[in-house]
Amino acid sequence: MAEVTYDNATCIYPGAERPAVDALQLAINDGEFVVMVGPSGCGKTTALRMLAGLEEIDDGAIRIGGKDMTGVPSRDRDIAMVFQNYALYPSKTVGENMGFALKMQGVGKEERARRVREAAKLLDLEPMLDRKPRNLSGGQRQRVAMGRAIVREPKVFCMDEPLSNLDAQLRVQTRTQIAELQRRLRVTTVYVTHDQVEAMTMGERVAVMRAGQLQQFASPTELYDRPANVFVAGFIGSPAMNRFDATAERDGIRLAGVLLRLTDAQLAAAQGSGKLVAGIRPEHLSIGDGQLTVRVGLVEDLGSDSYVYGQLADDPASSVIVRSGRQHPRPGEVVKVAADTDHLHLFDAASGLRIGD
Numbered sequence: 001m002a003e004v005t006y007d008n009a010t011c012i013y014p015g016a017e018r019p020a021v022d023a024l025q026l027a028i029n030d031g032e033f034v035v036m037v038g039p040s041g042c043g044k045t046t047a048l049r050m051l052a053g054l055e056e057i058d059d060g061a062i063r064i065g066g067k068d069m070t071g072v073p074s075r076d077r078d079i080a081m082v083f084q085n086y087a088l089y090p091s092k093t094v095g096e097n098m099g100f101a102l103k104m105q106g107v108g109k110e111e112r113a114r115r116v117r118e119a120a121k122l123l124d125l126e127p128m129l130d131r132k133p134r135n136l137s138g139g140q141r142q143r144v145a146m147g148r149a150i151v152r153e154p155k156v157f158c159m160d161e162p163l164s165n166l167d168a169q170l171r172v173q174t175r176t177q178i179a180e181l182q183r184r185l186r187v188t189t190v191y192v193t194h195d196q197v198e199a200m201t202m203g204e205r206v207a208v209m210r211a212g213q214l215q216q217f218a219s220p221t222e223l224y225d226r227p228a229n230v231f232v233a234g235f236i237g238s239p240a241m242n243r244f245d246a247t248a249e250r251d252g253i254r255l256a257g258v259l260l261r262l263t264d265a266q267l268a269a270a271q272g273s274g275k276l277v278a279g280i281r282p283e284h285l286s287i288g289d290g291q292l293t294v295r296v297g298l299v300e301d302l303g304s305d306s307y308v309y310g311q312l313a314d315d316p317a318s319s320v321i322v323r324s325g326r327q328h329p330r331p332g333e334v335v336k337v338a339a340d341t342d343h344l345h346l347f348d349a350a351s352g353l354r355i356g357d
Contacts (some may be wrong), residue, residue: 269356290338
């Protein structure tokens with residue numbers, strides 16, 4: 001096991017207008033499970049491939065266990081990759097697939113068999129060791145790919161969207177298994193996904209990427225409670241945080257013609273900021289007596305909860321999402337909505353950066 005450090009690591013593809021990964025600065029602890037998340041094209045997979053030695057580093061460095069990996073071939077980095085496609089040999093059994101890399105490394109037959117048995121036990125694959133991949137479900141094939149990585153006993157696991165080919169129910173089940181397995185093995189793991197729910201439920205810390213740049217690196221709780229900028233605020237959370245254009249005034253902020261009073265700390269932070277973006281999550285809005293007037297457009301009834309989607313009555317271009325329990329209005333209704341300003345997030349409109357606590 002080893003810590004992983006991205007030290008201003010940069011990757012520039014020939015002919016590209018901007019770096020695919022731009023001066024990435026990231027320190028991953030020994031045995032930590034870190035998830036890189038972001039929209040398509042944000043650089044997360046490139047950053048993982050740089051760590052694995054599959055992409056060149058044009059500037060900066062990546063270190064594993066304190067050793068600079070610049071110029072070190074992928075095979076010599078002691079890293080195990082798990083890909084989106086399982087990449088199993090169809091003519092080999094589960095056991096042969098899991099032990100093949102060890103065989104290529106010259107590991108003896110008895111040692112290979114021992115490692116394969118131990119990994120199969122961890123992954124509940126013991127009854128399937130003699131089967132061929134075509135006789136396995138998608139989830140079982142993914143576990144075989146995991147087993148192939150585990151038997152190598154690497155310093156670092158690199159996982160590139162390994163659950164993308166699974167259906168929704170199996171994704172939930174398998175991500176739980178991967179997280180539990182990593183906690184047992186305590187191997188440093190870098191996991192890439194575009195799914196922010198997957199990132200929040202699996203990672204000890206999460207690195208949010210955008211356009212090749214790191215936006216925030218923090219625990220899931222901190223990302224949710226204290227997003228560093230408007231992008232993170234909108235990307236983390238399902239449904240997304242509501243964001244409104246606002247201006248600072250002496251007693252609070254004004255949005256959609258309504259003055260929302262703030263705490264003393266919020267007021268101190270907002271003063272002198274001019275134009276703001278005010279963010280508030282759906283669970284911190286409530287239908288009933290309130291200052292905001294919302295026209296309901298759509299209701300998502302999830303059984304135990306519902307989400308009301310609409311627009312501010314004075315701003316048809318706006319978008320509002322309110323969490324509303326089992327009792328909810330109908331589409332077309334106009335309702336009053338109250339905002340819990342203790343949970344208001346304020347961002348500078350020009351820079352997008354968070355202001356205040």
